[in-house]
Amino acid sequence: xxxxxxxxxxxxxxxxxxxxxxxxxxxxxxxxxxxxxxxxxxxxxxxxxxxxxxxxxxxxxxxxxxxxxxxxxxxxxxxxxxxxxxxxxxxxxxxxxxxxxxxxxxxxxxxxxxxxxxxxxxxxxxxxxxxxxxxxxxxxxxxxxxxxxxxxxxxxxxxxxxxxxxxxxxxxxxxxxxxxxxxxxxxxxxxxxxxxxxxxxxxxxxxxxxxxxxxxxxxxxxxxxxxxxxxxxxxxxxxxxxxxxxxxxxxxxxxxxxxxxxxxxxxxxxxxxxxxxxxxxxxxxxxxxxxxxxxxxxxxxxxxxxxxxxxxxxxxxxxxxxxxxxxxxxxxxxxxxxxxxxxxxxxxxxxxxxxxxxxxxxxxxxxxxxxxxxxxxxxxxxxx
Amino acid sequence: xxxxxxxxxxxxxxxxxxxxxxxxxxxxxxxxxxxxxxxxxxxxxxxxxxxxxxxxxxxxxxxxxxxxxxxxxxxxxxxxxxxxxxxxxxxxxxxxxxxxxxxxxxxxxxxxxxxxxxxxxxxxxxxxxxxxxxxxxxxxxxxxxxxxxxxxxxxxxxxxxxxxxxxxxxxxxxxxxxxxxxxxxxxxxxxxxxxxxxxxxxxxxxxxxxxxxxxxxxxxxxxxxxxxxxxxxxxxxxxxxxxxxxxxxxxx
Numbered sequence: 001x002x003x004x005x006x007x008x009x010x011x012x013x014x015x016x017x018x019x020x021x022x023x024x025x026x027x028x029x030x031x032x033x034x035x036x037x038x039x040x041x042x043x044x045x046x047x048x049x050x051x052x053x054x055x056x057x058x059x060x061x062x063x064x065x066x067x068x069x070x071x072x073x074x075x076x077x078x079x080x081x082x083x084x085x086x087x088x089x090x091x092x093x094x095x096x097x098x099x100x101x102x103x104x105x106x107x108x109x110x111x112x113x114x115x116x117x118x119x120x121x122x123x124x125x126x127x128x129x130x131x132x133x134x135x136x137x138x139x140x141x142x143x144x145x146x147x148x149x150x151x152x153x154x155x156x157x158x159x160x161x162x163x164x165x166x167x168x169x170x171x172x173x174x175x176x177x178x179x180x181x182x183x184x185x186x187x188x189x190x191x192x193x194x195x196x197x198x199x200x201x202x203x204x205x206x207x208x209x210x211x212x213x214x215x216x217x218x219x220x221x222x223x224x225x226x227x228x229x230x231x232x233x234x235x236x237x238x239x240x241x242x243x244x245x246x247x248x249x250x251x252x253x254x255x256x257x258x259x260x261x262x263x264x265x266x267x268x269x270x271x272x273x274x275x276x277x278x279x280x281x282x283x284x285x286x287x288x289x290x291x292x293x294x295x296x297x298x299x300x301x302x303x304x305x306x307x308x309x310x311x312x313x314x315x316x317x318x319x320x321x322x323x324x325x326x327x328x329x330x331x332x333x334x335x336x337x338x339x340x341x342x343x344x345x346x347x348x349x350x351x352x353x354x355x356x357x358x359x360x361x362x363x364x365x366x367x368x369x370x371x372x373x374x375x376x377x378x379x380x381x382x383x384x
Numbered sequence: 385x386x387x388x389x390x391x392x393x394x395x396x397x398x399x400x401x402x403x404x405x406x407x408x409x410x411x412x413x414x415x416x417x418x419x420x421x422x423x424x425x426x427x428x429x430x431x432x433x434x435x436x437x438x439x440x441x442x443x444x445x446x447x448x449x450x451x452x453x454x455x456x457x458x459x460x461x462x463x464x465x466x467x468x469x470x471x472x473x474x475x476x477x478x479x480x481x482x483x484x485x486x487x488x489x490x491x492x493x494x495x496x497x498x499x500x501x502x503x504x505x506x507x508x509x510x511x512x513x514x515x516x517x518x519x520x521x522x523x524x525x526x527x528x529x530x531x532x533x534x535x536x537x538x539x540x541x542x543x544x545x546x547x548x549x550x551x552x553x554x555x556x557x558x559x560x561x562x563x564x565x566x567x568x569x570x571x572x573x574x575x576x577x578x579x580x581x582x583x584x585x586x587x588x589x590x591x592x593x594x595x596x597x598x599x600x601x602x603x604x605x606x607x608x609x610x611x612x613x614x615x616x617x618x619x620x621x622x623x624x625x626x627x628x629x630x631x632x633x634x635x636x
Contacts, residue, residue, distance in 0.1 A: 001492040001503065006485070013484035291480055294441055295494040295540070296469025298462050377441040377468070380476055381432050381552050 003301060007308035010285070017281050021313050022320070024273035025361050029321020030328065031266040033353045035259035037329035037345060043252050044344045047218040056222045057214040057229065058239045059094065061086055085208035086236055093232050094212055101225055104133045104215035111203045113171050113192055120156055122170075122192045124199025127151065133215050137188075140164060141179025144195055149178040151193040171202050219249065267356070271364040278306065278368035282375075289372055290379025299373035306369035307362060314361030322353040385453050386414035387579050388438060388548060393447035395433050395602075407433040408444070408602045415581065417547060420574035422590040423583045425599035431583045432552065434599060438581055439550045440468050451548070469494055473541030475551040475570075479533050481525040487511065487536045488521040491543050510539040514569060531562035538569050549573050551582040555589055567592060 011018045061084035091107050106125050113122035127143045141164035144151055150170060152162070157180045162168055167176050170192065181188055200206050214229070216222045222240055229238045282289070289302055326345060333341040395408040407430045415421055425431045436442035437449060440456045449456040451471050456464060481490045491507040511521050514535035525533050534554070541549055551570060555563030571592045574580040582589065590596055598606040 001485075001489050001496050003496055005489065006482075006493075006496060009482075009484040009489075287480065288482060291474075291476065291482070292493070293465065294439065294468060294472075294474050294476075296465050296544075297497055298465045301497050377439075377465075378436040380474065380480065381436050381439075381441070 003304055004308055007305050008312065010305075011309055011312060014281060014284075017277050018309075018313060020277050021274050021310075021361075022317050024270040024277070025314055025317030025357055026321040026324065028263075028267045028270035028360055029317055029353050029357045030324040032263050032356050033322050033325025033349055034328040034332075035263045036349050036352065037326060037343075038332060038341075039252070039256045039259055040346050040349075041329065041333070041341050041344045042255055045342045046252060047220075056216040056241055057225060058241060059086060059090065059212040059214065059229065059233060060210070060237050060239070062235070062237055085205075085210065086212055087209075088207045090233055090236055091209065091212060094214060094229065097214075097225065097228065101217050101221040102214060103217045104129060104213070106130055106133065106213040106215075107196065107209040108211045108213060109196060109199050109203070109205060109208070110210045111199060111205070113202075115156075115160060115168055115170050115192070118159070120192050121190060122194060122199055122202075124194045124196040127193060127195055133213075136184055138182040139179045140182060141177070144178045144193070144198070146176075146178075147195075147198050147201075148173075148175050150175045151179050151181055152177055153181050153189040153191040153193070154183045155189040156192055173202065267360060271360055274310070274361060274364035275367060278310065278365050279371065282306065282368045282372045285372075286375055286379050287382065289375045290377055290382070293375065293377035294380040302375070303369040303373040306365055306372050310361045310365035310369075311358065314357040317361065318354040318357035321357060322350055325349075325353065386450070387417045387452060388415040388581070389413065389450040390438065391448050391450070393434075393437055393449070394445045395430070395437060395442070396445045406602055408437070411447070411602075411604055413438075413597065413604070413607075415579050417579055418574060418577045420571060420580045420592065420594045421582070422593040422596045423581060423599060424585060424587070424590065424596055425605075426585070429599045430602040431585075431599045433602075435550055435552055435581065435583045439472055439474065440464050469497075469544060471546050471548055473544065473546040473549045475534075475537050475541050475549065475554045475566075477553040478557050479525075479537040479554075481533055481536055481540075483525055486522050486524055487516060487528060487532075487539075490525070490536055491521075491539045493540060494544050507539070507543055510543040511536065513542070514539045529562070530558050531565050534558060534562060534566040535569065538566065538573075542573065547578055549578055549580045551580065553584055554582060555584075555586070560588075563589070 086107075091105070094102075094105050106129060109124040111122045111124070113120050131137050131139070131143060139151065141151075150168070152160070157163075157177070160168060162177050164177055164179055167174055169175070181191075181193065183189055194202070214225070216225055226238055226240045292302055292305075326349070329345070330343050333343055390411060390413045393408055393411040394406065396404040396406045398404045411434065423431045423434060433442070437444050440449065440451070443457050448458070451467065454467065456467060459467065481487075482493065485493070488504065488507050488511065491510050492503055495503040495506065508518060508521060511517075516532060516535050516539065520528060520532060525536070528536065537554070541551075549570065554570065555566050558566065567589055570580050570582060574594070582593070584590065593610065595607070595609045597604060598608075
C-alpha cells in the first residue's frame with residue numbers, strides 16, 4: 001500500500017465532495033476549451049472570409065507624378081505622357097506565389113475614356129473575379145460578357161443618363177450597358193468597367209498594367225507575402241492594405257478578450273469551489289489526519305495525500321472538461337447558423353485544457369494541503 | 385537509562401498569561417521497558433495531555449521527554465515523526481481504524497510512507513500475531529466484530545515492532561469480554577519487553593498492569609507498583625523486545 005492507495009480510498013469514500021470538486025474543475029476546463037476553440041474557429045472563419053474584404057496587397061509601378069488614382073494607387077505620368085506600367089513578367093511572378101497564400105490576383109489597366117464629349121476613367125480587369133473578391137459590389141443587370149458591353153459606376157450612369165440595355169459610344173466605339181454598379185461610396189462609382197481584353201483592345205495597350213491587386217488567403221500571410229513580393233519585384237512598389245487585416249485582428253481581439261474575461265471569472269469561481277470543498281474535507285478528516293501524523297507521517301506526507309487527491313480529480317476533470325468544451329464548440333455553429341462559423345479544433349487545446357485542470361486543481365488545493373499538513377498529531381487523541 | 389522519561393513537564397493551554405489553563409504541573413516519570421502502566425484519573429485531570437506528551441504528539445510548555453535517551457522535543461517536527469514511527473505504537477480510543485481501508489491496509493498504514501519491500505507480509509504477520517487470519521485481513525473494519533477491530537488496532541500499533549505502546553482508553557467502546565481480549569493482548573506486549581502506557585478511567589482495566597499512576601488536577605497524585613505480579617511476569621518473559629536505537633536521532 002502507498003500514499004496513492006490511501007488518497008484514492010478517501011476519494012471513493014467521500015464521493016459527494018469528490019463529485020463537487022470534479023464538477024467545479026470540469027466547468028472551468030469546459031468553459032476554457034469552449035472559449036478557446038470558439039476563438040480559434042472565429043479567427044479561422046474570418047481568415048477564410050478575408051478575401052471578401054478585397055485586396056490586401058497592391059502592386060504598382062514606381063510613382064513620380066499623380067493624375068489618375070484608383071484604390072489608393074496613383075497612376076504616374078499621365079499628365080506628362082510618361083506612363084509607367086507593370087508587365088506580364090511581374091504578373092507572372094505574382095501568379096507563381098504559393099496558392100495556399102494567395103487566393104486572388106487582379107491585373108488592372110486604367111485609361112481615360114471619352115463618352116459623349118466627357119472624360120471618364122475606364123478600368124479593365126477580370127470583372128467576374130473582381131466581383132468575387134469585392135463582396136460590396138452589387139450589380140444591377142449583369143457583368144459585361146461580350147466584347148461590346150460595359151459596366152457603369154453609379155455616378156457615370158447618372159451623369160450620362162443611360163439605363164441598362166441602352167447603348168453608349170465609348171472612345172469612338174459602340175457599347176451596350178450590361179449593368180450598373182450600385183453605389184459603393186468609393187471610386188468605383190466614377191468608373192466605366194470593362195473586361196481587361198476589351199480595354200486593352202480599345203487602348204492598344206497590351207501586356208501592361210497600371211496595378212495588380214493581390215488577395216491573401218489569411219491575415220497572417222499578408223506580411224510574409226509583402227516581404228516576398230518586395231524582394232521579387234524590385235522594380236515595383238508593393239503596398240499592404242492593412243485596413244481589412246486590422247479590422248479582422250481587432251474583431252478577433254475583442255472577441256478573445258471578452259471570452260477570456262468570462263473564462264477567467266469561471267476559473268476563479270471554480271477555484272473557490274475546489275478550495276472550500278477541499279478545506280471542508282480536511283476539517284472532516286482532522287482526526288484521521290491526526291492518526292496519520294501519530295503513526296509517523298510527516299507534514300509533507302499529509303500534504304501529498306491532499307494534493308494527490310486534487311491531481312486525481314484534476315485528471316478526471318481535464319478529460320471531461322475537454323470533451324464537454326469541444327462538444328460545445330462543435331455544437332455552436334450548428335445551433336447558431338447565422339454565425340457562419342467553421343469548427344476548428346487545435347490539438348494544443350488538449351494541452352492547455354489539461355494544464356488548466358492541473359494548475360487550477362493543485363493551486364486551489366495548496367492552502368487546504370498546507371492546513372492539513374499543519375494539523376497536530378495530538379488530534380488523534382481528541383474527542384472530535 | 386529508562387526507556388521513557390519525562391522531567392518537570394508543564395503544559396499550559398491558552399498561553400502563559402492569566403487566561404491560560406494549566407493541564408500538567410511539574411510531572412516527572414520514568415517508565416522502563418517491559419512495564420505495563422495504567423494512567424488513571426477523572427475527566428479533565430490531564431491524563432490524555434500526559435499521554436500526548438509521552439507520545440511525542442504535543443510539545444510541553446516546559447520540561448523534557450526522553451525516549452531511549454533522546455530529547456524528543458528538541459528534535460525537528462520531521463524527526464519527531466520518524467521517532468513516533470520507530471519507537472511508538474498507538475491504540476486510540478474507539479480504535480480509529482480508517483473505514484475505507486481493509487484490515488490489512490490499516491495495519492500497513494505506518495508502512496505506507498516507507499520505500500521497502502515486504503510490507504504486506506509484515507502486516508499479515510502482525511495480524512496473525514493478534515489472531516486475524518488472511519481472509520479477515522481483506523475485510524474493511526465495518527465487516528469485523530468489535531474484538532477483531534481491537535486486534536487490528538493492536539496489529540497496527542506493533543507492525544513497526546516499536547518498544548513502546550500507547551493506548552488511550554483502548555476498551556472504552558468495547559463490551560467486557562472483547563475488552564478483556566484487548567487487555568490480555570496489551571499484557572502480552574508488555575511481557576515481551578515493551579513499555580505499555582494505557583490511559584483509562586476504568587479500574588477493571590488495571591487488573592493486569594504493573595503500575596498505576598493516578599493523576600488529579602494535572603499532578604501525579606499516586607504512583608503505585610503492583611510489584612508481586614510484575615516480578616512474577618518478569619521471570620516469565622521469554623521474548624524481550626530489543627530496542628534498536630535510531631542512529632540518526634541519537635547523532636542529531
